[in-house]
Amino acid sequence: MAEITQLGYQGIRDYIEANWNFIELKDNLGAPIVRLSTADPRVTWTHSAGAQTLELSIVVTGSDAEVTLPKTFAGSAIYTSAEATEAVTATESFSPFEMTMAEDQITVRHRIEVPQV
Template identity: 50%
Template sequence: MAEIKSAGYQAIRDFIQSNWTYIEIKDDSDTAVLRVSPSDSRVSWIHTAGNQTLQIQIVVKGSDSDISIPQTFALSAIFDTESGGTAYSEESFTAFTMESEEDEITVVHSIQVPQV
């Protein structure tokens, strides 16, 4: 069996960061609420370059024009398409219900690609 070298794992991380670029937030019944890319000002990659764990963050506010309140958030998912497709990574978190325009949630989705 062949072994993936350290450079191979880094290439995988680079591919993920370049191509798995849509983060979706779902409610507590697994229904999509919002899917956006890092070109949206609310989304950013926040890990340190070269880390084995990639982290993409989204900050959603009750005052955002594409959010209807009250709204519950409970799961994040990563996709390579703007709509449709199959999630490559999903991460659940404690459900949070946004009830007012002053409410805000920050979700950090982590994807770990091991190093040699």
């Protein structure tokens, strides 16, 4: 069995960055709150070029139309489309953040390590 080379892993990372373009924030029960694509200015890939760990970041405020207050944010997952029912990454949990006011803001950085070591 052949092992994947560094060039192969970079090809996988490039594919992920080009095709895994939706991040969903979830509440403390795992229910979806909002799913946005990298076409939305609130969502960006924030890792360095060629990095082993990819990072997709999202910024949401209490005044965003997709958010009904109060809301508790506690996880994120990555999807290939707005309609996809299965995530391509496991849900990344974080300390619950309760958004109660329009001025509240949360920034989530979802990391994907390729290869995972």
